[in-house]
Amino acid sequence: QITLKESGPTLVRPTQTLTLTCSFSGFSLSTFGMGVGWIRQPPGKALQWLAIIYWDEDVRYSPSLRSRLSITKDTSNNHVVLTMTSMDPLDTATFFCARTVTTGCFDFWGPGTLVTVSS
């Protein structure tokens, strides 16, 4: 059974750095072709891809947010960590992590975690 779950703060102050952890089970990020990505969704709005990390350490970032993002993996402990700097109230969103084994497709998703940016 494949599961993913996001964890991290629910409230972040403006200018602070957000750190989120995706804990997963049922697959290994050392398997050829495997990847884990982060996607966010502002309230009532569309999905926006943020970053992906692959089994071979290859990482991809959304061009518009590249300077603020960092994604790393801990294969032994089945974790993927996303950091996002200089948080702004406009970054308030539900953040999802999801597995990808097919280019551009996410087949299993975590339940998501709502992060509010407010002073």
Place this chain on the structure above:
Amino acid sequence: HSVLTQPPSVSGAPRQRVTISCSGNSSNIGNNGVSWYQQLPGKAPKLLVYYDDRRPSGGSDRFSGSKSGTSASLAISGLQSEDEADYFCGAWDDGLNGPVFGGGTKLTVL
């Protein structure tokens, strides 16, 4: 605005068939597989279709995908009240070097 274009809303009566369109360009839909997701209120997206027209194992055959050129469609047959949700299309974009999504379509079952 989203890279892929979807209608904001569609509706249909129970047992009817509806289609949701998704328009892109040669960098995304025109050169890569399209996926479709269903998002029930307050829930995470769920994969319905990948590689344009393939269903995940255990997926319902009431959902079917198709693609022509730089546009794709999701058809939902035998509409049920539980199909009321937001539907998103997605595809890899070669120019952005990452996945892109549509703005989402809200399905209302009348």
